Amino acid sequence: MKRILLACSSGMSTSLLVTKMKTHAEAIGEEAEIWAVGQDQVRKEMAKADVVLIGPQMSFLKGELQQKAEKYGIQVDVIDMQAYGLADGQKVYEQAVSLMGES
Template sequence: MKKILLACSSGMSTSLLVSKMEEEATKRGEEVKIWAVAQDKAEHDMEEADVLLIGPQMRFMKKKFAVTAEKVGIPIDVIDSVAYGRVDGVAVLDKAFELIEKG
């Protein structure tokens, strides 16, 4: 099972994106756990995740999260702002899988 963590300012704005990503994963027959949290909970939840994707409005937090991500051994990146704005679950899921595969 792949575990994908999304972090945004409040943890709420990514909830629709999570749903779209779950729909796509189901279509592909992929077993995933995808969840979104607010920035203050992200570092704690990284221990359970295979990848962290950060909302584009929080790109300034990437360096801070990178320290914890390195400790727990997961890749992180900022969600593409166009994919985020379009709530493009396919593109964001593809990015998450790509990062997990790279390790």
């Protein structure tokens, strides 16, 4: 099972994206736990994740979050801005899977 954590300023703008990513994962027959939190919770939640994707508005935190994520052996990246704006669940799911070193 893939565990994908999304984070944005409040956790609200990524909720639609979570739904679309779950729909895509189900459509391709993959099991995935995908959830969203606000930036104040991401440091606590990342221990449960295989990868962390952050909203473009949080890109300034990428370095700090990646440094913390290293102790869990996971990657942190900024969600592709166009995919984020379009709430493209498939593209963001594929970005997360790619960061996990899977195809």
